[in-house]
Amino acid sequence: MRSFLFLAALALAGCGDAAPDLSIHDAWARATPGTAAAVYLTVDNRGGGGDELVGVSLAGARDAAVHRTSMDGGVMRMRRVDRLAIEARSKVELAPGGLHVMATGLSRPLVAGQSVEARLRFARSGERAVLVRIEALGPR
């Protein structure tokens, strides 16, 4: 009987509300004189459950939020994204020209070569810290 219950529990654990399994990597931002900065990174979800990015903060910035850049007939728009879905077994990339974290109210400029800490808050996975490396602007 016990082994049956154990197996049943194991079977139930495998389906239904599976958990997300997030890893965040390749976080970088361009150097900025201090007005606004864009942080790019990749969130990899290897788990069977989805999650949502619901908050971001960057050390030294008064405010940070995910925004999406979009082009509409040659006009560039940027709009805030309050909840960014990270589907199960998928990857979400924040990259130039698309999704990015916009940080404003920087207390100091971001200088190439330095690293700054960012904190990402997920609905299910809680808070994760990630080190953002600052890269130089201009031709590489």
Place this chain on the structure above:
Amino acid sequence: MSLRQVRLLLWSLVGAAALAAAWIALRPAPAPVATETVLTELGGPFTLTGGDGKPFPSSRLAGRPHAIFFGFTHCPDVCPTTLSRLARLRRQLGKGDGAFDILFVSVDPERDGPAEVGAYAGLFGTPVIGLTGTPAQIEAVKKDYGIFARKVPQPGGDYSVDHNAGVLLFDREGRFTATISADEGDDAALAKLGRITA
């Protein structure tokens, strides 16, 4: 008129009709009405303010091919990306940093003063001319260059600016030549830059 003559006349009428029909069928169709007007009169003289706080008249660009990008320093994504790309393309062109001027004109004069555009332009590791001006001066330049920009309030009291994100290319005579858009490949962009620096 004899029967023969009548027949000749009728046949020549048939022939004429056939020629007319052929002409109508084969002449080129009228051009479709364009849905976009191309502004060939883009550009115009201006005096803006440089990062050093001094007046920058457009006459300084005489004889120099140049690329103008309209943005704002509170733009964290598209503006640095576009200017970095332009700087990289200039290097790839292989004619030196003096091949053409890169100008960054702010469409956000309320927040971008000379110090802001100067600091911003100085970050790219290659000569970039940062320009701003009074709201009236910027409005005039936007109109001459066909630039659209619109403030969009953001939560928290800040605002973003929707704006054209293309780079405008001018040859050494100051004539508008082409644009480079963000979704255009490097090959096409380099070809256009090659043309204005030829």
